[in-house]
Amino acid sequence: MNINKEEIKKLLEEDNSSLIEHADVDAFSRILTVLGKEDEAIPLPTNFSESIIKIVLKKRAREGRWGWFGYIAGIAGLVIALIVSLVLVDFKLDFGFLKGISSYSGLFLFGIAFIVILNILEKKIIRISSE
């Protein structure tokens, strides 16, 4: 029994009473024969995959350029906003607050030494133990 007849048999098993007629079996057999054959798809060019890769790469490069453009535009916007706000509030640079602690040179040295020690500790102990 070929595949088409098996299909028709399956339909009969599904209580498809209309199949009982001989003409129906014949018609179904022809339909199933045609449906079982590979249909002819419109052929794609041999370099089809390459052409898609080219499009994807072009799109990626375009998106990359837009990414850089956005990044630079963002930084430029920030700088402009900073300048505008400085002008608007009439900001004047004044280091007067440092005058008050200028006599505490020991405090500065302690601060620098503290940061250096912390860095050494982090490199020598904390990183090694976490690895």
Place this chain on the structure above:
Amino acid sequence: MIEDQVLVSRVLRGDMEAFQLLIKEHERLVSHMVSRLIKQREDHEEICQDVFLKVYDKLGAFTFQSKLSTWIATIAYRHAINFMRKKRMLIAEVSDEKFVERFVDHQTPEEILMDKDQDSYIKSLIDLLPPQYKIVLTLFHLDGMNYEEIGEITGMPAGTVKNYLFRARNILKDKIKAQTSKEEIL
């Protein structure tokens, strides 16, 4: 053949060779899906290209709940249907009550000239069916998919797929029978 999961993760990491492999593995499937719905050669390649570009864009959202091929076929089917709608192509509606009557009784000049015993005649009848019927018929009989897989691709419940399959086969059978009886009378 590389496993779907490995292939997808390589593509997601930006490996273009892997994407090319994915295209090569699925271009036949996509081409067939599109060809079954759209017969215009000039649009075919562009639609297939758009399908793969969509696959590339959406691949990150693929959750492996189905086979990769089923997921790609879903995109191809929906893209082709949307294209048909956008181009206002004549789509015979399944819900059209008079469709079956018209389909069985009406005879185009090409049909009159065509040898009714030839496979090409039945093929042309299949082409005249509403796309939902056509796609269900070919996916079931040619690609050997089950109701659930076809339902996933077309977005129809499995029961509807079964019903469409039954109705599509019966419409074709009635048409062939009607033709055969006409020929016998002549």
